Amino acid sequence: DAMVIQNPRYQVTQFGKPVTLSCSQTLNHNVMYWYQQKSSQAPKLLFHYYDKDFNNEADTPDNFQSRRPNTSFCFLDIRSPGLGDAAMYLCATSSSLPAYNEQFFGPGTRLTVL
Amino acid sequence: DQQVKQNSPSLSVQEGRISILNCDYTNSMFDYFLWYKKYPAEGPTFLISISSIKDKNEDGRFTVFLNKSAKHLSLHIVPSQPGDSAVYFCAAKGSNYKLTFGKGTLLTVNP
Numbered sequence: 001d002a003m004v005i006q007n008p009r010y011q012v013t014q015f016g017k018p019v020t021l022s023c024s025q026t027l028n029h030n031v032m033y034w035y036q037q038k039s040s041q042a043p044k045l046l047f048h049y050y051d052k053d054f055n056n057e058a059d060t061p062d063n064f065q066s067r068r069p070n071t072s073f074c075f076l077d078i079r080s081p082g083l084g085d086a087a088m089y090l091c092a093t094s095s096s097l098p099a100y101n102e103q104f105f106g107p108g109t110r111l112t113v114l
Numbered sequence: 115d116q117q118v119k120q121n122s123p124s125l126s127v128q129e130g131r132i133s134i135l136n137c138d139y140t141n142s143m144f145d146y147f148l149w150y151k152k153y154p155a156e157g158p159t160f161l162i163s164i165s166s167i168k169d170k171n172e173d174g175r176f177t178v179f180l181n182k183s184a185k186h187l188s189l190h191i192v193p194s195q196p197g198d199s200a201v202y203f204c205a206a207k208g209s210n211y212k213l214t215f216g217k218g219t220l221l222t223v224n225p
Binding site: 004006009031033040041042043045048090092094096101102103104105106107108 | 118146148150155156157158163203207211212213215216217
């Protein structure tokens with residue numbers, strides 16, 4: 001089945017220790033997104049890739065970076081995690097074709113910062 | 115400033131009855147609306163959508179209604195089943211392909 005896969009599902013890191021979350025997709029979608037979701041909050045878009053073009057949201061902290069080495073993979077790097085970065089991180093994909101407006105989500109990675 | 119609002123954090127209904135989840139938006143440029151369903155420890159899954167040129171879209175037990183003048187949409191689930199218990203997110207799309215989400219409503223369907 002075509003899907004969006006996120007690894008790991010649970011990640012524990014120490015305050016200030018860099019961490020990388022990964023996302024892969026078999027849908028061959030050209031747009032990939034990273035969201036941060038905290039408890040009882042709406043998913044918050046951090047950035048997205050439209051093909052190879054990186055698009056950062058204005059309020060995304062510099063602490064968050066992303067890489068997309070190819071169509072299938074996308075990584076979220078948190079350079080110096082703080083306690084406030086503990087959250088669920090969701091990867092999503094979509095096609096940019098006008099007829100397709102749905103985003104398909106992975107299961108998420110729950111990040112804990114000690 | 116929340117552009118998509120789900121004012122009810124939770125809703126509880128009896129199995130077999132109708133569930134109505136509500137969503138309000140403020141941006142008149144939104145042209146496409148989606149509902150996502152999320153179980154614990156899983157990512158949101160797409161449920162149903164509606165274009166701004168329509169006022170109703172139905173898919174099995176799920177119907178979404180859009181009232182553009184009121185900037186309001188609702189999701190109706192009839193009949194509700196215990197397996198429908200989840201968090202439901204309303205999302206809206208504007209001129210680009212990015213989605214703006216509400217905070218979600220936790221639906222509990224009691225047997």
